[in-house]
Amino acid sequence: xxxxxxxxxxxxxxxxxxxxxxxxxxxxxxDPILHKRSSRAFGHLSILALAGGIGGSVYAYAHAxxxxxxxxMVDGFATFFRVLVMVVGILTVLxxxxxxxxxxxxxxxxxxxxxxSIAGQCLxxxxxxxxxxxxxxxxxxxxxxxxAGYLRDDKRxxxxxxxxFLLGSFATAFFLYGVALIYGSTGSVNLIAxxxxxxxxxxxxxxxxxxxxxxxxxxxxxxxxxxxxxxxAPDVYQGAPTPVAAFLSAGPKAAAFAVFLRIFMTxxxxxxxxxxxxxxxxxxxxxxIGNFAALLQSNVKRMLAYSSIAHAGYVLVALTAxxxxxxxxAMFYLAAYALMNIGAFAVVSHLSGRGERYQNIDDLAxxxxxxxxxxxxxxxxxxxxxxxxxxxxxxxxxxxFKAALDSHLxxxxxxxxxxxxxxxxxxxxxxxxxxxxxxxxxxxAVEPLSLGLRAALILPxxxxxxxxxxxxxxxxxxGKSAALVK
Amino acid sequence: MTEVPISWFLxxxxxxxxxxxxxxxxxxNIITVFMSIELMLNAVNLTFITFSYQLKRVNGHLFAFFVxxxxxxxxxxxxxxxxxxxxxxxxxxxxxxxxxxN
Numbered sequence: 001x002x003x004x005x006x007x008x009x010x011x012x013x014x015x016x017x018x019x020x021x022x023x024x025x026x027x028x029x030x031d032p033i034l035h036k037r038s039s040r041a042f043g044h045l046s047i048l049a050l051a052g053g054i055g056g057s058v059y060a061y062a063h064a065x066x067x068x069x070x071x072x073m074v075d076g077f078a079t080f081f082r083v084l085v086m087v088v089g090i091l092t093v094l095x096x097x098x099x100x101x102x103x104x105x106x107x108x109x110x111x112x113x114x115x116x117s118i119a120g121q122c123l124x125x126x127x128x129x130x131x132x133x134x135x136x137x138x139x140x141x142x143x144x145x146x147x148a149g150y151l152r153d154d155k156r157x158x159x160x161x162x163x164x165f166l167l168g169s170f171a172t173a174f175f176l177y178g179v180a181l182i183y184g185s186t187g188s189v190n191l192i193a194x195x196x197x198x199x200x201x202x203x204x205x206x207x208x209x210x211x212x213x214x215x216x217x218x219x220x221x222x223x224x225x226x227x228x229x230x231x232x233a234p235d236v237y238q239g240a241p242t243p244v245a246a247f248l249s250a251g252p253k254a255a256a257f258a259v260f261l262r263i264f265m266t267x268x269x270x271x272x273x274x275x276x277x278x279x280x281x282x283x284x285x286x287x288x289i290g291n292f293a294a295l296l297q298s299n300v301k302r303m304l305a306y307s308s309i310a311h312a313g314y315v316l317v318a319l320t321a322x323x324x325x326x327x328x329x330a331m332f333y334l335a336a337y338a339l340m341n342i343g344a345f346a347v348v349s350h351l352s353g354r355g356e357r358y359q360n361i362d363d364l365a366x367x368x369x370x371x372x373x374x375x376x377x378x379x380x381x382x383x384x385x386x387x388x389x390x391x392x393x394x395x396x397x398x399x400x401f402k403a404a405l406d407s408h409l410x411x412x413x414x415x416x417x418x419x420x421x422x423x424x425x426x427x428x429x430x431x432x433x434x435x436x437x438x439x440x441x442x443x444x445a446v447e448p449l450s451l452g453l454r455a456a457l458i459l460p461x462x463x464x465x466x467x468x469x470x471x472x473x474x475x476x477x478x479g480k481s482a483a484l485v486k
Numbered sequence: 487m488t489e490v491p492i493s494w495f496l497x498x499x500x501x502x503x504x505x506x507x508x509x510x511x512x513x514x515n516i517i518t519v520f521m522s523i524e525l526m527l528n529a530v531n532l533t534f535i536t537f538s539y540q541l542k543r544v545n546g547h548l549f550a551f552f553v554x555x556x557x558x559x560x561x562x563x564x565x566x567x568x569x570x571x572x573x574x575x576x577x578x579x580x581x582x583x584x585x586x587x588n
Contacts, residue, residue: 142563146563160588162571162583173527181533294509
């Protein structure tokens with residue numbers, strides 16, 4: 001242990017978390033002063049904080065290196081995920097202006113909780129020690145439990161919040177037990193030290209290690225909503241306020257996958273042959289259960305929830321590959337997925353009306369006639385979710401299956417491709433509903449796009465197309481960062 | 487005087503953890519389910535302390551403190567959520583909290 005506890009370099013490397021936490025606290029203090037008079041200011045301030053956080057993480061990357069005695073590792077990998085979760089944050093705030101206004105629920109807590117949750121996710125992205133992972137995970141989760149039940153008089157939101165809370169804490173306990181076993185068997189919780197202990201001369205009991213890895217897999221599996229730990233996702237996404245559901249489907253998931261990659265590719269890499277079958281099965285189950293259950297849904301949010309389970313399955317395919325290309329593919333896919341999914345949820349948020357009445361697939365009927373721009377944006381997101389060329393989703397899937405083939409996972413790749421074909425059906429159903437039916441009650445009642453919503457649709461759509469046309473730019477960075485996770 | 491062997495502590499914490507899991511899965515009252523989660527976290531704390539003692543390193547103690555802080559935060563949020571459930575539905579039976587199906 002070094003004598004001096006913190007240095008300026010340490011603090012610079014923690015800059016994004018500091019900015020978000022300070023601004024979140026500031027927002028809560030500001031609430032009684034500004035309340036009701038200019039509630040839009042809360043939104044502006046949180047966008048400012050997130051933009052500052054992105055700037056902060058880029059600045060931290062310029063001073064890359066370990067911080068706080070190796071507890072944090074600020075490298076390309078951490079920066080990639082930090083920027084990703086903060087972009088997700090901005091894209092969550094943008095549609096929230098109109099949403100909160102419509103539900104008469106404009107307070108600063110909403111934005112403060114969002115910032116705290118994102119701060120936790122940034123910490124997870126940079127964590128290099130299992131206890132820090134745990135703390136980041138809990139900062140992120142506890143704030144998002146509250147966010148899920150933010151509309152506290154809404155029965156569905158309560159239920160979503162309760163289910164998310166109970167299953168989330170249950171999962172965390174599993175993860176933590178895994179951490180304790182790792183601590184006991186290797187004497188350390190630092191990922192690099194754990195790796196050294198596992199591959200060293202007197203390696204710990206394989207039974208202990210296997211148990212620890214399995215427990216941590218269960219915990220993280222819950223967080224990324226991978227089958228067979230996916231049961232909470234549909235209820236939570238359906239019941240939570242739509243912008244929050246969008247956030248939950250992208251932010252915490254990306255951060256949990258970041259942790260997943262770091263733990264399993266760094267610390268548990270030497271026992272890779274042991275955990276590979278577990279991830280293989282989970283990947284296949286997630287894809288199959290997610291896609292087939294999504295076929296049966298009539299509620300759009302619920303359908304997107306099942307589709308997000310399936311997408312977690314695709315990312316797990318990349319993890320199963322256990323290679324640098326696999327890690328890079330997972331990173332690229334998570335970026336593309338975050339943009340397209342959050343965009344699709346923004347459309348649902350726009351359409352749902354007061355009290356979130358309109359959430360069914362039928363309610364989208366005729367959107368193409370009434371609001372061509374909204375419909376066109378949703379079409380881009382859906383085509384990307386299917387994986388049509390020229391969209392980010394296509395290259396995401398392409399790189400994932402390529403990584404799987406490179407690692408000789410032929411069956412998994414074939415089954416994954418078949419799954420994507422099934423998925424096309426339920427996304428196309430929405431497209432048909434939008435363009436080939438007469439406008440229904442919901443679409444007739446839809447308001448014109450507000451400025452925030454317009455930005456919330458156009459920005460991710462541009463991002464999706466950018467990833468689809470110039471994938472190399474992001475993929476190169478992902479590839480370089482993936483090499484660091486070793 | 488003979489010492490209590492380390493393995494006894496580890497066995498005890500494993501038993502407590504499994505009891506917590508069983509309580510989570512089979513109890514129907516939301517408060518009891520929540521208490522089961524706390525039991526699991528405390529089982530983990532016992533494991534941390536045991537290993538810390540065995541390894542003669544103090545950081546395991548620190549981890550236990552972190553876990554306690556997090557568990558307290560979780561309890562604050564969890565009880566608030568349970569309270570809103572009770573206010574809106576007048577029940578604490580977990581099977582009655584099931585309004586979302588397709």
